[in-house]
Amino acid sequence: MDTVFSQYAWLVPVFPLAAFLILTAFGRGMKRSGPLVATIGSFAALVLSALILFEHMNGADEYNDSFTWIGIGGYSLTAGFDVTNLTALMLIVVSLVAFLVNVYSIGYMKDDERIAVFFGYVALFTFSMLGLVLADNLLTLYIFWELVGVCSFLLIGFWYQKPEAKAAAKKAFIVTRVGDVGLLIALLLLFWYMPDHDLSFAAIENVFGQSGLITEGITTLIAILIFVGAVGKSGQFPLHVWLPDAMEGPTPISALIHAATMVAAGVFLVARTFPIFEASQAALDTVAYVGAFTAIFAASIAIAQNDIKRILAYSTVSQLGYMMMAIGLGSVTAGMFHLFTHAFFKALLFLGAGSVIHAAHTQDIREMGGLGKSMKTTAWTFAIGALALAGIPPLSGFWSKDAILAEALHANPALFAVGIAAALLTAFYMSRLFFLVFAGKPKAGGAAHESPAVMTVPLIVLAVFAVFAGFVEMPFAGAGRLGEWLTGHAAEHEGTALVMLVSTAVGLLGIYLGWLIYVKGAIPRDAVTKRAPWLTRLLERKYYIDEIYHAVFTVSLRAIGRSLDAFDRHVVGGAVRLAGGAAVWTGRAATRMQNGQLQSYGLYVVIGLVILVAAIAGRRFW
C-alpha cells in the first residue's frame, strides 16, 4: 500500500521542537499561553502519529528516508527516519502519553513560577524522544538518546532549590552515563566492523541476519555493550539506583519520562537492534537473566517502601525487567507489548499519584488513608491502573504479562518461576499501596478534595487505554496478530490456559494478602518485622545498594579526585607559578638595572663584554 502520511513522519518531532523554540524565545511573557503552545505542539504530534499508525495498521509499507549529513571523503554519514510498524507503535505511545501529560501539567504546575520553562523542557523531551523512535541509524539514535538524558536531568532537577532534587538530577545523569559509555563503545565497534561503516538498522539486520560476516565474539561483545546502554537508561540492575531518586522531579515528569517513555527507550533499543542479540545466545541469556533478576529484585524492594512515588518507581524498574526478560527470551513482541500496555497504566498510576500528592500534600502512604471517599475519580482510575499492573484479567497488563510468562514457560521454566514470584510481589505491593492510600479512615485532616478536570480527564483517558490496550493481542482470538505485525514473524508461542490461570491466581492471591493485612487486619502489619527485623531493614534500605555504591565507587573516586586535585594544585600549578614567578622576578631585577645612570649602563656593557670574552676564551679549553 502506498504511504501517504509516513513520508511526513519527520514532522512529528518537529511540532514539539517548534513549541520548545517558541517557549524558549518568548517564555517569559507566556505564563498563561505557554502551556497551551506546548500542548498544541504535542497534540499535533499525536494526530500525525495516529494517522501514521492507522496507515500501518492497514498494511502500509515501511518507509525510509535519509539525507547525507556529513560527507568525509568517500564516506558519508547519513541521518534519516524510518517508519516501521514498531516505530509507528512507539510514536503513538510517546505522543499520546506526552499529550496527556501536557494537559495534566496545566493543572498540576499551575502555580509554579517557572511554568513556561517546564513546558519548554517537556516539549524538548517530546521532540528528542520522538526523534529517538524515528531514527533510522544508531548514530542518530545515539544523539537523541543523549538528548532525552539531558531533558531527564533538567526535569528531575526542575525544583533545583531542593538539594535532594539537585542531587537526584546529578545522580541520574552520572549513572546513566555509565551505561551510555557502553552504548558509545558498541557504536564505535559497529562502525569499525560493519561493511561500509553503515550504521543503519536495515544494514544491521542484513549483516547480523547472515552468520559468519562478523565473528561470534565480536557480536556478543557489541550486543552486551548495547545492553549496558539499555541497562543504564532502563534502570536495570545494577544501574537502577538513579530511577527511584529521579522521583524528586515533578510528578507528571515521573509519569512521562521515568515510567512511560524514556526508561522504555532501553527496551526499545534492544528491540531495535534485536538482530545483533539474535546472533548471540550468550547476549540473549544475559538480557533475560538481568531482566528477570531486576524484575524480582525491584519488586521485593517496592514492598517495603513508604513513599508513593518510590513504590511506583521500583515497580517501573521491575516491569522494565519483565520486558527485558521477554526480549532476552527471544520474543520482541511480548516485550514491546508489555512496553505498550505498561506505558499507559504506569503513566496512569503516576498521574494518579500526582493527583493524590496534590490533594494530601504528602508522599508518605502511612500518612494517607481514606482518600477514596473524597477523590472518587482518582480512586477508581488508580484502581484500574493497579489492577492492570497486578495482571488481573481482562485489563491490559494481564494480556501482556501473560504473553511474557507464556514465553518464559516455553523457553526457561526457571525464569517462569521468577516471573510468577515477581507477579505475586507486584500484586501485593500494589494492593498495599492502594488500600493504605484510598481505604480506611482519613488521616490527613480530611481536607483532601478531587483535583480539577484538567487533571482527571487525562486519568480517565489513560484508564480507558489501561483497560483496552491489551486487546490488540489475545492468546485465543487472532493470536499472534501483533507479533506478525510488529516483527514480520508469525505467532511465537500461544499462551496456554495454565499460564493464564496461574498468573491470575497469583495476582488475586497478592491482592487478597494485601487486603488481609491492610484492610481486615487479619494478619498484623508487623508480623514479618517482628519475626525477621533484618529482612524488613534490608528491603527498606533497598539491599544497601546505595550504601555499597557509596563505599565502593563514590568514596574511592572521591579519593582519586582529591589526589588528582592535589597534584593539579601543587605540581602542575606549582610549575605554572614558578614560571610566572621567574618572569616577574626577572622583570623586577631588570627594572632595578634601568636606573637612568649612564655610568651603570656602561658598567653592564663592560660586564657583558667580559662575560662574552670569557665565554669565547673558555670555549678554547672546552
Place this chain on the structure above:
Amino acid sequence: MLSSYLTMAAILFCIGLYGALSKRNAVIVLMSVELMLNAVNLNLVAFSKYGAVPSLDGQIFSLFTISVAAAEVAVGVAILIALFRSRGTANVDEFDEMRR
C-alpha cells in the same frame, strides 16, 4: 716591542674606563673618555710601525681620531656647560632623565 706598547695602551684604556664609570664629575668623565681614545690611538700607531703589514694607514687613522675627538670634546663640553647652567651641577649622578 709591540707587546710593551699594547700593554701600555691596555693599561691606559683600563684607567680611562675606570674613570669614565666611577667618577662623579662630568668633566673628569669626559677626560677619561679622552684617555680611552688615546689608548686606541696608541694601538693604531704601534701596529702601523710594528704590525704584520707596517704602513702609514694607522698613523693617518690616528690623526683622524684625534681631530674627531677634539670636535667631540668641544661638543661634549658645550653640552656640559649648558647642563651646568640649567641644573647647577656637573655631577653625573644627578643626570638620570633617561629613567623617566
